[in-house]
Amino acid sequence: MKPILDLRHAKIAVELTSRCNLRCAMCPMASLQRPLQDMPWELVEKVAADFRTNGLTVSWLHEMGDPLLYPRLREAIDLFPGCSLSTNAVALTPTVSQEILASSLRRIRLCVDTLKPELYQQIRIGARFNQTTANIRRFLEAAKKSPIRVEIQRLITHETHSESVRDFVRFFELDRYPNAEVIEKTCEPLDTVEETSWHQAYYGCFQGYPFRWFIVLANGGVTHCCYDADGQQCIGDMWTQTVQEIVQSDRLRELAAAFRARDWATLPRCGECFRHPAAKSRLYDGLVQVGTRLERFVPLGPLKRWGRRLFNR
Numbered sequence: 051m052k053p054i055l056d057l058r059h060a061k062i063a064v065e066l067t068s069r070c071n072l073r074c075a076m077c078p079m080a081s082l083q084r085p086l087q088d089m090p091w092e093l094v095e096k097v098a099a100d101f102r103t104n105g106l107t108v109s110w111l112h113e114m115g116d117p118l119l120y121p122r123l124r125e126a127i128d129l130f131p132g133c134s135l136s137t138n139a140v141a142l143t144p145t146v147s148q149e150i151l152a153s154s155l156r157r158i159r160l161c162v163d164t165l166k167p168e169l170y171q172q173i174r175i176g177a178r179f180n181q182t183t184a185n186i187r188r189f190l191e192a193a194k195k196s197p198i199r200v201e202i203q204r205l206i207t208h209e210t211h212s213e214s215v216r217d218f219v220r221f222f223e224l225d226r227y228p229n230a231e232v233i234e235k236t237c238e239p240l241d242t243v244e245e246t247s248w249h250q251a252y253y254g255c256f257q258g259y260p261f262r263w264f265i266v267l268a269n270g271g272v273t274h275c276c277y278d279a280d281g282q283q284c285i286g287d288m289w290t291q292t293v294q295e296i297v298q299s300d301r302l303r304e305l306a307a308a309f310r311a312r313d314w315a316t317l318p319r320c321g322e323c324f325r326h327p328a329a330k331s332r333l334y335d336g337l338v339q340v341g342t343r344l345e346r347f348v349p350l351g352p353l354k355r356w357g358r359r360l361f362n363r
């Protein structure tokens with residue numbers, strides 16, 4: 051029987067810390083309901099050993115929080131070969147940069163989102179545009195001869211529509227850094243499905259299929275969706291269970307049945323995503339799901355990016 055959460059295709063993440071130095075406007079961090087904490091080192095080692103046994107590669111070292119704040123960052127990175135991290139780059143000091151460059155990190159995503167200083171400060175609340183961009187420039191220079199891939203994130207929202215990838219390339223002089231590129235990310239309704247100044251209203255499972263992630267939160271809880279910032283829909287606990295016990299558990303089967311039954315009392319986070327039927331057409335929801343299934347066989351990356359830009363501006 052096909053597993054509900056198929057580890058061969060799942061995206062895997064480990065939240066090294068749920069602490070963050072910012073409270074960005076579009077991020078659920080500002081209203082996070084769970085404790086702000088670092089993952090205890092003992093748990094990091096346990097998770098890494100279990101992942102190694104199962105041949106799992108971690109995609110990201112975050113769910114919420116900023117991974118640069120983790121005290122044993124370099125050691126943690128080296129426990130998860132092939133991992134990437136995303137950061138607001140506020141704590142990307144020369145010391146932290148050297149630590150990262152000395153580690154096995156494959157890719158770092160530096161989220162600047164916009165090149166308009168005033169807008170930046172409205173999005174990345176608590177950060178200073180000049181300081182962040184100076185950190186990024188210094189890192190680009192330091193990483194020039196390193197195999198690490200550097201991504202600079204541009205966020206797609208109503209307010210940033212006049213900006214382009216080319217503007218970012220010029221601003222950071224990326225022609226000088228062949229290991230760096232600009233990536234674009236649509237602003238998604240992570241904390242609310244209501245329309246806000248950052249994103250449109252949304253209806254449906256944004257993942258297409260709800261069990262595509264295996265995310266270990268800093269407290270050891272495991273959630274199956276990257277939208278589940280509060281860990282309301284945990285499928286297990288890495289303190290007391292193994293990865294295999296979690297993916298084969300009755301809990302996962304119960305949640306899958308609840309999803310089919312649209313039982314939002316059992317799945318409050320999914321219920322939030324399905325709160326406004328009028329927000330998007332059911333056709334769109336259906337298309338996302340078909341695309342997600344197809345993606346297992348055909349790479350749909352560029353098509354998906356185009357689709358998201360069209361539907362979720």
Ligand SMILES: C[S@@+](CC[C@H](N)C(=O)[O-])C[C@H]1O[C@@H](n2cnc3c(N)ncnc32)[C@H](O)[C@@H]1O
Binds near residue numbers: 076117136
């Ligand atoms: C939750 S943050 C955690 C890692 C780190 N603090 C950072 O900012 O990169 C992970 C990613 O989510 C993005 N993010 C936060 N809120 C978002 C939203 N509503 N829509 C799309 N991306 C969002 C951030 O830009 C970042 O790329």
Ligand code: SF4
Binds near residue numbers: 073114
């Ligand atoms: S987007 Fe990242 S930096 Fe901003 S508040 Fe959320 S977790 Fe922190």
